[in-house]
Amino acid sequence: MTTAAHPGKHYDAHDTMTPVIDDSGHVHVHVVPLKVLFGVYFILVLATVATVAVTYVDFRQFNIVIALAIAVFKAALVILYFMHLRWDNLFNGVILISALAFVMTFIGVTVMDSGQYKQNYVPPGTRQMISSQNGI
């Protein structure tokens, strides 16, 4: 599942996705075999069925973990095979991973921060509710 499983291959002209035209005009392109495309599609459909099925079972707080794990697995398949990143220039993968890393940092820090002031947070309408309960 790792993008950089075969780092040496990325620079092999016969294994890159983009066209390489030699002097005779012949083009070398990495073409994804139909078998791989359909195999990935089949797994994606199965994973979709699995992620729906798993909501009917109570795993308590792990339901969201399982749902996200399946989503990440599906996303990895789409990125590696449909988007060709497995055979692509490594740098494109670096861009993707860094974008994801920034999003994770953003979400993680913001959620932690909201936990810090959660106890002091007075939602709108609360004051009116309390004062009406006290008959003020």
Next chain:
Amino acid sequence: MSTAASNVAVAEAHHGEVDHNHHDPNLAHHFDTPEQQAQTGKLGMWVFLGTEILMFGGLFCAYSVYRHNHPEVFEYAHQYLNKNLGALNTIILITSSLTMAWGVRAAQLGQKMLLITMLILTLLGAAGFMVVKTVEYRSKWKEQIFIGHGNLFASDRAETTNKAKVEGLEDDVLHAHPEAKTAPPVLTTVTPEPTDPNFGGPDQAKIVPPNVTPAGLVPAEPPAPEGPLTYEQLGPLQRHRVYTFFAIYFCMTGLHGVHVLVGMGLITWIAIRAGRNEFGPSYFTPVDLVGLYWHLVDLIWIFLFPLLYLIH
């Protein structure tokens, strides 16, 4: 078709034009080789996709903060979304991703008719997705849980003026509290519990136990609430956040839907160019890049579906 060697002769006047006589018409003058051009285009596309991920990241962040702080609200409000339609749309998008990837493959191999067929199939998938999305949005509009002030839960009106409407909606959509109105309270048998220390002794027949709890039927302990979570069960501080779930749902799926519409435009454009014989094994970068964009739209949905529809 000319060779890479003649690409040096590319003049500015021919930039972007189709001219098969003098040089590779698809090679811009500032690139040395078609490969360099294709790699550069892809790099630019990936940078763009990175910014797309960052943009959606902001919405996913809002989602995470609200779900982290108000989990019950998400558990309650997500029940109004139709799981089956969401799953159907997931399958539709995955299928259109397959046809798009197949189209890129056809472009690489110079299979013009197959490429156009695949692009049309992808377009049909995108249109199908939007049709299902429209059906979903329409039912939200009719149920008055659309984005905006018309939402039943906006401004805490679900506790005051909209109380009856919310309960009606819970009956209709969630099939909540149907038994509460008709079924009698559940009764259970209790045995008398002796409290007199003399009770049951040798003189049992003579002594009437003075303090025995009455035999018969009493209401059982209220069972753990079964069935769908209702608005009543939410804490008072959670209730005012129900509307926020719908705001997040419509912002996320709405922005995603806009991307689907843009993708439909791009795929149409690529299909027209493919009809003009513009793509082949030596030049298919536009097909490739539109494909990458389309797969990203699929990727976003792969996360939106479980996060919005499949909350447990």
